[in-house]
Amino acid sequence: MRKVYTAESVVEIAHLRNVLESEGIACEVRNDRLGSVLGEIPFLECWPQLWVRRPGDALRARGLIDAALCPAAGAEAWQCPGCGEHLEAQFAQCWRCAAQQEPAP
Ligand SMILES: [Zn+2]
Numbered sequence: 001m002r003k004v005y006t007a008e009s010v011v012e013i014a015h016l017r018n019v020l021e022s023e024g025i026a027c028e029v030r031n032d033r034l035g036s037v038l039g040e041i042p043f044l045e046c047w048p049q050l051w052v053r054r055p056g057d058a059l060r061a062r063g064l065i066d067a068a069l070c071p072a073a074g075a076e077a078w079q080c081p082g083c084g085e086h087l088e089a090q091f092a093q094c095w096r097c098a099a100q101q102e103p104a105p
Helices: 010-022 034-038 055-069
Strands: 002-006 027-030 049-052
Touching (some): 002 055, 010 049, 010 055, 049 055
């Protein structure tokens, strides 16, 4: 199990879970009820969390989450500034050397 995302909104987490499951990534939501029990000011640790069952899915899951949250960003494939790897648009980070995608000029 690997945590891939934390959000204040249960709705957002549920949406991302649907996105990942539609891509065949097994995932699980934790803390999905605790926030409402604790009241209006949830602490970060109490926020709903999205976990993937297979650690190997975590990086791909992050890419899908990034794409789902800002579909307009990084619409084109890009080349890693760190190692020159060619990466698909849904990845905001290089899977090879973990460099971040540089902002568009
Ligand atoms: Zn790289």
